[in-house]
Amino acid sequence: MSNPIPLTSASYSDRIAFMVELAERLHLYGTTAQRLEAALLLVAERLRLECEPWSSPTALILSFSDPQRLPGASDTTRVIRLPPGDNDLYRLAETDRIAEALIAGEMDLAGAFEAMNALDKPPTLFWRAAQVLGFGLVAAAVAGLLRLPWLDIGVAGFNGLAIGMLTQLAETRPRLKEASDALLALLASSVAVLVASFIAPLNQNTVIIASLIVLLPGMALTNAVNELASQHLVAGTARFSGAIMTVLKLAVGTAIALYLANLIGLEPAVRALRPQPAWMEWAALAAASLAFAVLFRAELRDYPLVMAAAAGGYLISRFGGMAWGSPAGIFLAALVMTAAGNAYARWFHRPGAIVRVPGIILLVPGSASLRGLLNLIQQQDVNAGQIALLAVLNILLALIAGLLFGNLLLPARRNL
Numbered sequence: 388m389s390n391p392i393p394l395t396s397a398s399y400s401d402r403i404a405f406m407v408e409l410a411e412r413l414h415l416y417g418t419t420a421q422r423l424e425a426a427l428l429l430v431a432e433r434l435r436l437e438c439e440p441w442s443s444p445t446a447l448i449l450s451f452s453d454p455q456r457l458p459g460a461s462d463t464t465r466v467i468r469l470p471p472g473d474n475d476l477y478r479l480a481e482t483d484r485i486a487e488a489l490i491a492g493e494m495d496l497a498g499a500f501e502a503m504n505a506l507d508k509p510p511t512l513f514w515r516a517a518q519v520l521g522f523g524l525v526a527a528a529v530a531g532l533l534r535l536p537w538l539d540i541g542v543a544g545f546n547g548l549a550i551g552m553l554t555q556l557a558e559t560r561p562r563l564k565e566a567s568d569a570l571l572a573l574l575a576s577s578v579a580v581l582v583a584s585f586i587a588p589l590n591q592n593t594v595i596i597a598s599l600i601v602l603l604p605g606m607a608l609t610n611a612v613n614e615l616a617s618q619h620l621v622a623g624t625a626r627f628s629g630a631i632m633t634v635l636k637l638a639v640g641t642a643i644a645l646y647l648a649n650l651i652g653l654e655p656a657v658r659a660l661r662p663q664p665a666w667m668e669w670a671a672l673a674a675a676s677l678a679f680a681v682l683f684r685a686e687l688r689d690y691p692l693v694m695a696a697a698a699g700g701y702l703i704s705r706f707g708g709m710a711w712g713s714p715a716g717i718f719l720a721a722l723v724m725t726a727a728g729n730a731y732a733r734w735f736h737r738p739g740a741i742v743r744v745p746g747i748i749l750l751v752p753g754s755a756s757l758r759g760l761l762n763l764i765q766q767q768d769v770n771a772g773q774i775a776l777l778a779v780l781n782i783l784l785a786l787i788a789g790l791l792f793g794n795l796l797l798p799a800r801r802n803l
Contacts, residue, residue, distance in 0.1 A: 522551025531671025572640025605753025721789020
């Protein structure tokens, strides 16, 4: 059997086609602008292409030229419209592996495209069920981390399952997608209000936030500020605006549910009670770590690593915060998990995102942003909104500082 032909020997158009396919997949699997552009520049150099990539959350612009031809004679520009990406650790790792094998000459162009296309197989019923269970498990686990009463945990878990099922249904109904966040927030808030009105008191806002935890754009906010800090101003601004709009839609859905409850005369009983023993936090942390491994679509062999990263980031933040204050704990956790992700990428030649992304997921400020907006709406007090904004800002600054200094502590050799 003949050896595969290295991609550097392929035609100019074929190399461009591979670059476009690679860029689209990295974008769709949740790669941030600065990492995506850096990865494309490195691949283009190894393919003997000149490439000027531009990435935003909803589009890619890729300009190519052949350095062996006269300037302007081979210029090609591709403009690609894409939906915002979502974290998919398995497909990201597979795309990275395929690209490395192709560039090293271990795989030919046809084989690479075939391998990438194989990643697009439709999800199985088991996979969809696992995603739904992941939604429910992470909502209940977050309520458990906050040591809420059992009823509160049960309501959050029920809401999470309902949100997971409706999210799966919405993927096949594009018309529902624009309003899905508001509708799901309306559903979760209505369930919490009904339970608090007719069954028993709840920590109402906290239960609503735990129910919506998967929809909250904490990771998007963090990535947006990270992109701004790396001078990717358009991408960062667009991503930040999208994250803020998601928070607003969730707040609108919640506000409508509370307004309707007041309109029909419901009086939900609200309490502030966290009676669970210390062991509940450990059990909830294990459950949340497993749920995020499912929701980030990690490969089964990576589950222990993803779970360890999620738990490690939380524990560093927790105990660091107890010793030196919450911002210091978040900074330390982000620094350690970023450096750990870079070390994993160096030593195992796989994307550091497998460690880095789950390592900071429990630190991101999505819940703080929604809680602040709900307080502002319910209390009609600007001071409440300012306090919430300051809390979100402190979390973001600590996270970004940790990400930046983590990359300085142990620089990444791989951009993913």
